[in-house]
Amino acid sequence: xxxxxSILIAIDLTEEAGLVADRAKVLAGAEHADLHLxxxxxxxxxxxxxxxxxDFSGIQEEIHQQAREQLSRFANxxxxxxxxxxxxxxxxxxxxxxxxxxxxxxxxxxxxxGRYGLALLMGSTANGVLHGASCDVLAxxxxxxxx
Numbered sequence: 001x002x003x004x005x006s007i008l009i010a011i012d013l014t015e016e017a018g019l020v021a022d023r024a025k026v027l028a029g030a031e032h033a034d035l036h037l038x039x040x041x042x043x044x045x046x047x048x049x050x051x052x053x054x055d056f057s058g059i060q061e062e063i064h065q066q067a068r069e070q071l072s073r074f075a076n077x078x079x080x081x082x083x084x085x086x087x088x089x090x091x092x093x094x095x096x097x098x099x100x101x102x103x104x105x106x107x108x109x110x111x112x113x114g115r116y117g118l119a120l121l122m123g124s125t126a127n128g129v130l131h132g133a134s135c136d137v138l139a140x141x142x143x144x145x146x147x
Contacts, residue, residue, distance in 0.1 A: 003031040010038050010096045010110040013070045016142035021078050023140045024109040036084045038099050039071050040092040093128030112139035
């Protein structure tokens with residue numbers, strides 16, 4: 001089996017992101033792979049619907065700036081330089097797939113809460129990434145298992 005050359009770590013910037021990055025870093029070290037980080041910000045219009053007559057641009061820009069700062073601090077802890085840090089706006093699974101294709105990564109590492117039942121049927125980012133990726137996907141179990 002060929003070694004992984006490039007690994008994309010998809011993180012949500014919660015406390016659990018470190019577990020995901022730790023697993024990817026171990027793989028990258030063993031394989032001497034490049035590490036990239038992606039954090040996807042979902043537009044507020046997705047959460048609140050497109051019909052709300054409000055201008056979210058100022059709030060969205062503030063969210064983006066805070067995410068940029070958090071991602072930079074996080075990346076520094078893992079020795080990942082600025083050009084390998086990616087913040088994008090959109091649906092997480094769509095944007096993760098797009099960046100993975102653009103960067104030609106061999107592996108996507110994403111956290112998974114291991115949901116069951118209705119939560120699983122409704123989907124998760126990890127599930128969305130898994131079903132549609134053109135490369136290997138490692139789902140790192142994080143958080144409590146909900147049954």
